[in-house]
Amino acid sequence: MKKSEILTCFQCGTCTGSCPSGRYTSLNVRRIIKDSIQKDISDELELWMCTTCYNCQERCPRGIKITDEILKLRSIAVKKGKVLPAHRAVCRYLIETGHAIPIDEMHISIREQIGLAEPETVHKYKKALNDVKTLLKSTGFDELIKE
Numbered sequence: 015m016k017k018s019e020i021l022t023c024f025q026c027g028t029c030t031g032s033c034p035s036g037r038y039t040s041l042n043v044r045r046i047i048k049d050s051i052q053k054d055i056s057d058e059l060e061l062w063m064c065t066t067c068y069n070c071q072e073r074c075p076r077g078i079k080i081t082d083e084i085l086k087l088r089s090i091a092v093k094k095g096k097v098l099p100a101h102r103a104v105c106r107y108l109i110e111t112g113h114a115i116p117i118d119e120m121h122i123s124i125r126e127q128i129g130l131a132e133p134e135t136v137h138k139y140k141k142a143l144n145d146v147k148t149l150l151k152s153t154g155f156d157e158l159i160k161e
């Protein structure tokens with residue numbers, strides 16, 4: 015999205031009024047859009063409170079691609095090394111196991127007890143895990159999430 019399109023925001027608040035996350039967190043998407051025009055907001059915790067439900071984007075009377083903009087702002091934050099500890103942990107799981115949330119010993123054991131085979135994922139196909147690692151390395155993802 016061009017900066018000029020964001021500049022058409024007239025602060026009507028439809029985005030904030032449509033935001034389910036904003037009802038339970040300090041996320042104020044109207045303010046995020048306003049501040050992103052004026053300054054670097056890559057430090058803002060609220061950037062990560064968006065669930066990317068796209069309600070705001072669908073309803074903005076100016077057609078501003080709000081959710082896409084939030085995703086871009088997150089990418090900028092990550093490139094600056096601003097990754098929340100919980101997100102960094104999930105990224106590490108992805109690199110190490112091929113899953114953002116890998117199956118744990120307890121659930122492997124429960125699956126065995128009820129006669130379920132290993133899931134048809136990288137848990138079962140170790141070669142695929144090597145492929146995942148190669149892909150993540152080739153994109154620089156591993157470097158991106160280093161402390």
Ligand code: SF4
Pocket residue numbers: 022023024025026027028029030043044047073074075076077078080
């Ligand atoms: S709904 Fe659109 S125009 Fe209204 S405040 Fe949000 S971004 Fe601005």
Ligand code: SF4
Pocket residue numbers: 029032033034035036043063064065066067068069070071080081
């Ligand atoms: S996409 Fe994010 S900011 Fe927009 S309404 Fe959903 S949770 Fe709120």
